[in-house]
Amino acid sequence: MGPEAKFYQQIKRNLKEFSFIRIENSSLLGTPDLLVYNTSGHFCTIELKVTKSKKIRFSPHQIAFHTRHNKNTFIMVKALGPLPKKTSSVFLFRGSRIKELAACGLMLDACYSGWDACRLALEA
Numbered sequence: 001m002g003p004e005a006k007f008y009q010q011i012k013r014n015l016k017e018f019s020f021i022r023i024e025n026s027s028l029l030g031t032p033d034l035l036v037y038n039t040s041g042h043f044c045t046i047e048l049k050v051t052k053s054k055k056i057r058f059s060p061h062q063i064a065f066h067t068r069h070n071k072n073t074f075i076m077v078k079a080l081g082p083l084p085k086k087t088s089s090v091f092l093f094r095g096s097r098i099k100e101l102a103a104c105g106l107m108l109d110a111c112y113s114g115w116d117a118c119r120l121a122l123e124a
């Protein structure tokens with residue numbers, strides 16, 4: 001099982017109140033990894049990223065998707081190594097910030113940090 005698949009399993013264990021649909025789509029490049037149905041009856045998408053450093057890699061298609069669809073889209077990042085000045089290893093960013101995230105990586109302050117904060121953000 002790859003790092004993103006393991007991360008997805010963690011997400012399902014930690015955010016049980018949501019309905020997740022894993023999207024495996026090779027025909028429409030840039031489509032986010034997860035379709036999420038929240039407790040308020042709304043949908044959003046999440047792009048999953050796992051990194052061993054501060055840098056986060058995105059394809060041009062992923063950047064285009066989040067630039068064009070900038071509402072109800074998120075990027076959830078799992079940091080595998082220790083990060084200075086970070087108290088969590090799970091971060092949630094709004095999709096509208098993808099260009100900043102691609103440029104700054106985890107030096108960019110996350111919108112939400114930790115499982116509880118991510119849960120509250122996805123419920124809203």
